[in-house]
Amino acid sequence: MARGVYIHIPFCHQICNYCDFNKVFFKNQPVDEYIEAVGKEIEMAVRKSPEQFQEIETVYLGGGTPTALSAKQITRLLHHINSILPTDQLIEFSSEANPDELTEDKLEALINGGVNRLSMGVQSFDQQLLKKLGRTHTNEHVYETIELAKKIGFDNMSIDLMYGLPGQTMEQWEDTLMKALELDLPHYSAYSLIVEPKTIFYIQYAKGKLSLPTEDSEADMYELLMKKMAEKQKEQYEISNFAMDGHISTHNKIYWDNDEYAGFGAGAHGYLRGIRYSNYAPIKKYIETIQNNEQPLLREHKVSFEEKCEEQMFLGLRKNEGVSFEQFEKKFGVSMKKLYGNTIEQLKIEDLLLEDEKGVKLSHKGRFVGNEVFQRFLLED
Known part of the structure; x- marks a missing residue:
């Protein structure tokens, strides 16, 4: 929704x-x-x-x-x-x-x-x-x-x-x-x-x-x-x-929060029902498709379980409050520590991540290399 x-x-x-x-x-x-x-x-x-x-x-x-x-x-x-x-x-x-x-x-x-x-x-x-x-x-x-x-x-x-x-x-x-x-x-x-x-x-x-x-x-x-x-x-x-x-x-x-939203207009992106999608970007193509009573979808991608977990970490760690252990497990049915325990411990050793009883978040040092931290949460196939 x-x-x-x-x-x-x-x-x-x-x-x-x-x-x-x-x-x-x-x-x-x-x-x-x-x-x-x-x-x-x-x-x-x-x-x-x-x-x-x-x-x-x-x-x-x-x-x-x-x-x-x-x-x-x-x-x-x-x-x-x-x-x-x-x-x-x-x-x-x-x-x-x-x-x-x-x-x-x-x-x-x-x-x-x-x-x-x-x-x-x-x-x-x-x-x-x-x-x-x-x-x-x-x-x-x-x-x-x-x-x-x-x-x-x-x-x-x-x-x-x-x-x-x-x-x-x-x-x-x-x-x-x-x-x-x-x-x-x-x-x-x-x-x-x-x-x-x-x-x-x-x-x-x-x-x-x-x-x-x-x-x-x-x-x-x-x-x-x-x-x-x-x-x-x-x-x-x-x-x-x-x-x-x-x-x-x-x-x-x-x-x-990695929650769902609708995107409308030429080149717009959206995320609904677990699917990320984008519209036609050329304005003429977009208008003609709508006038033909068709949705202007250029592409759709069904987000896998692994991708959802990765995105939850990438996006959530941008927030100062970080990513909640409770919300992660409620959303995915698996604990964050089970999926990412080793990664979290290593990032803590490198002073790039902080952990408390609620969850994990970037350290002050980690904010300067956020993209490098995010990449560490990619799951292997």
Whole structure:
């Protein structure tokens, strides 16, 4: 049964140099037809398996950039969502946003349509770094948009930050953290840059034209991030996420809990009935498939027992609370120690993992090499 719903909006007015998500330039795209197709896909899914959507806790609009849509298009999209899904019971209804696109009429369309949380892609408060990233907003856009959103009625807001950027210095990162924390928002996310294939940065990197900080410098940036967030009482509840009490991202926690969620839209991914699936990514193909009353499934993968156990560890260890012995055994019918006892003991010896009576979690040292720790929980055939 789905705990959450993800809806992908693949349109952008500007393509960022680091982004590998399914996205296209907004201009000359069949945006209105896409919105109708998304509504129809949700309707088909609910009609086919209404029991899957009876207890959803969250809806998340991601992209691309949902706020690339006009206020009228946002209203139409939210009308479809609210008329088909039981959104009156939601804990959280989030939308990603760009600071320079959140006009007053768009903010009003979002809040009138039930959206109660904004996640804004700020990335940096250094204008030169923003230009390298391909971002178009300024610091003034951020300040003005946050004040306007508060005026409209949004009190649950988050901003994304990035470190390990091309040419980024520790001084630039510290300045960005200072400016971000001066906003005193209830939630912050901060991610190190990953140079993904099929991005502009990847092409530059392959040509030797992308100067990145060293691994040690990136580790120092992460250490500073944790220190500054703690000083401002923003509790780290996941490797890259920090929040005040009561403001953790409920939707993202669904992923880290390894629970099920539905994905709608071109290129969207979902996880239902033990099956991970993805939709067609090309927008024209997606729309045509929906118009033919067919589900736009590109591929499905039935997750094996071993994969479920591995994912529970990979995803759960991202959380500061770690993975519970009791919940693991309840979910899989086998104790974590029986499957992973030797691995856990070795990681404890290496000071990468901590254990108490409730479960296991990453140590402070382990947070810096999380991916290496996660790989140790792969089960042999």
